[in-house]
Amino acid sequence: MLNGKESNFKLSKFIPKYLLPLFILGIIFFGFSQSLIISILVLLIHNKKEVKKVFFKTANSSTHQSDEQLASTLNYQDQQEGEGNIVVDHKEETKSGHINIDLSQMSKNFHFSKKAFTIVLLIFGFIILFNLCTFTVDESTTVVVKTLGNMNKVIVSKDNTAVDIQNTLKPDFKNLEIIKDKGLFFKIPFFQEINAYTSKLITYESTEELVTTGDKRQYMVKFFAQYKVTHPGLFEISMGSFSKANSTLDNLIYPVIITKINKLQSEDFLTNKERLYKELEESKKELNEKIAQYGMEVDDIEIHRTLLPPANVASTYDKMIKERQAIAQQIRSEGDEEYDKVVAGTDREKKEIIGAAIEESEGIRGEADAEALKIYAEAFSKDPEFYEFLRTLKTYENSIDSDTTIYLDKNNEILRIFSNGR
Structure with missing residues (x-):
C-alpha cells in the first residue's frame, strides 16, 4: 500500500453551524440570490486553509522535477512471505482503490497566490454590493x-x-x-x-348567485372580472394582498351587476348579447369609479355561466315550449297568408291572360268572318243563280238527313229546280 497521510474529512468542520441561520436571515432581508452569494463568501472565509490549496501554484523549480523525485513520493512496502506479508502490485492496488498520495512532499513545490484570492474576494464583494444597491x-x-x-x-x-x-x-x-x-x-x-x-391581469371569479330579471324570472348567474394594479402605492395601503382585493371586488361587483340585470327582460338577458354587453360596459365604468381609491382598475366583466334554479326548471321548460309553439303558429299563419296572396295573384293573372286571349281570338274571328263574307259577296255577285243553287243545296244539307221524310207540293220553291228539269 502507498505510504501517505490519510485525510480525515468531516462535513461538519467544513460547514459552520451558524451558516444555516445566516442563510435564512439573508433570504428574509436580501432575497434568495443575495443570501446565497453571502453564504458562499462566508463559507470560503471559514475554510480559508482549504481554499488556499485551490490557489496554490507551482514554483519555477517544480517544472523541472525529475522522475526520481516523483517516484520518491510513491513508496511500496515489500512484505516477506515468511512474515505473512504479500507484495502488492501497483496495478492491483489501483484497481482496489487503496492508493493514498502523500501531499506533504508536493505542497513544498506550491505557494499561495494572494493576488488571485484578493481578486476573487473583490469580485464577490462587487456582486454583493451591486445586488444590494440595485x-x-x-x-x-x-x-x-x-x-x-x-x-x-x-x-x-x-x-x-x-x-x-x-x-x-x-x-x-x-x-x-x-x-x-x-x-x-x-x-x-x-x-x-x-x-x-x-401588473398582469388578475382574474376574479364569483360564486353562483340568484338574480331576477325585469319580468320576474330567476337565474343562477356566475360571472368573472379581470383587474390589474394601476397604483401600487394605493393598493399597498388599502388592500395589501390580492386575497383582500378579491374579497373587496366580491362586495362591489355583485350589487352593480345585479342592478343592471334587474332592468333587463329575460329574453334580452339570454339572447340579446349586444344589450347585455352594453349594460356590463356601463357596470365596468361605474365599478372603476368605486375602486379607483384602491389603486385598481377592472379591464373586463363577463357572464361566465347562466343556469335555471332547480325549482324553476319544469315551469320554465313548459313556458318555453308554449312560446315556441306560439312562434311556430305565427310563422304558419304568415305562411298561409303569403300563400293566399300568391294564389290570388296567380288566378287574377290567369283570368287576365285568358280574357286577353278570348278578346284577341274574337277579333281575329270577326275579321275572318268579314273577310269570308266579302269573298262570298264578290263570288256570288258574279253568278247570282249559281249562288242561289248553292244556298238551296246547303239548305237541303242542313234540314234533310237519311231518316227524314218530307212531303212537298210540286210547286214548292225547293222543288222548283227539279220540277223544271234543272
Whole structure:
C-alpha cells in the first residue's frame, strides 16, 4: 500500500453551524440570490486553509522535477512471505482503490497566490454590493419604493394613464414620485425597501348567485372580472394582498351587476348579447369609479355561466315550449297568408291572360268572318243563280238527313229546280 497521510474529512468542520441561520436571515432581508452569494463568501472565509490549496501554484523549480523525485513520493512496502506479508502490485492496488498520495512532499513545490484570492474576494464583494444597491423592474411588475418606512416613489408601466388620476384621490400622495419606466434602478441598501406587485391581469371569479330579471324570472348567474394594479402605492395601503382585493371586488361587483340585470327582460338577458354587453360596459365604468381609491382598475366583466334554479326548471321548460309553439303558429299563419296572396295573384293573372286571349281570338274571328263574307259577296255577285243553287243545296244539307221524310207540293220553291228539269 502507498505510504501517505490519510485525510480525515468531516462535513461538519467544513460547514459552520451558524451558516444555516445566516442563510435564512439573508433570504428574509436580501432575497434568495443575495443570501446565497453571502453564504458562499462566508463559507470560503471559514475554510480559508482549504481554499488556499485551490490557489496554490507551482514554483519555477517544480517544472523541472525529475522522475526520481516523483517516484520518491510513491513508496511500496515489500512484505516477506515468511512474515505473512504479500507484495502488492501497483496495478492491483489501483484497481482496489487503496492508493493514498502523500501531499506533504508536493505542497513544498506550491505557494499561495494572494493576488488571485484578493481578486476573487473583490469580485464577490462587487456582486454583493451591486445586488444590494440595485433592483430590476420588468414589464410585468409594478413597484413601491419606501425610504425608512415612508413611501416616496412608485414605478409603473409607460402606458399607465390611470395612476395620475388615482394619485390625486389621496392628499398624502401629492409629493409621491411616479416613475413610468422599466429596467434597472438604484437604491440605498438597508434604508430603502422595495415592494413589488404584478401588473398582469388578475382574474376574479364569483360564486353562483340568484338574480331576477325585469319580468320576474330567476337565474343562477356566475360571472368573472379581470383587474390589474394601476397604483401600487394605493393598493399597498388599502388592500395589501390580492386575497383582500378579491374579497373587496366580491362586495362591489355583485350589487352593480345585479342592478343592471334587474332592468333587463329575460329574453334580452339570454339572447340579446349586444344589450347585455352594453349594460356590463356601463357596470365596468361605474365599478372603476368605486375602486379607483384602491389603486385598481377592472379591464373586463363577463357572464361566465347562466343556469335555471332547480325549482324553476319544469315551469320554465313548459313556458318555453308554449312560446315556441306560439312562434311556430305565427310563422304558419304568415305562411298561409303569403300563400293566399300568391294564389290570388296567380288566378287574377290567369283570368287576365285568358280574357286577353278570348278578346284577341274574337277579333281575329270577326275579321275572318268579314273577310269570308266579302269573298262570298264578290263570288256570288258574279253568278247570282249559281249562288242561289248553292244556298238551296246547303239548305237541303242542313234540314234533310237519311231518316227524314218530307212531303212537298210540286210547286214548292225547293222543288222548283227539279220540277223544271234543272
